[in-house]
Amino acid sequence: MPSELENCMEGLIKVFHRYAKNGNLSRKDLRELMECELANFLRSQKDPGAVDKIMKDLDANGDGQVNFEEFVSLVVGLSIACEQCYQMHMKKGMK
């Protein structure tokens, strides 16, 4: 049976390939992924151009698509931000 961490990694791959129609995420694919999988985050951006900006940031090799490695850097950034909120929340809980 896979461990929780193995399930998380498998989940990242499955989510990516659910939206990456041809193996990579086009702009349209990325928008769909974010609207479905990161709706809260997208809404918190309050910027209609947020997806385009994120696309530009993620598309490190400038091929107009986001491959898995580029996608994972988005997940890393969001996870690190969430973990810092988690730590602050834990510290507040201890006061």
Place this chain on the structure above:
Amino acid sequence: MPSELENCMEGLIKVFHRYAKNGNLSRKDLRELMECELANFLRSQKDPGAVDKIMKDLDANGDGQVNFEEFVSLVVGLSIACEQCYQMHMKKGMK
């Protein structure tokens, strides 16, 4: 209800904090995490010193501990490697 991707990110944070006794992973914590959460990967290394080498690689700021950001880089590396296997497997399946 959280999306699958949000669950994956939450899972990374929960797994990290399950083993990071004082907020970061000591060498012992990392060994325990890997033996429980990445047993297959660890076994595939066939190197008794694998955990020590990984600890050295991950501990980017050299403080003898692995923080969440350093831990996530391990997850990224493994996910990218798994995803490449996934792609090869898919391509073989199409032949």
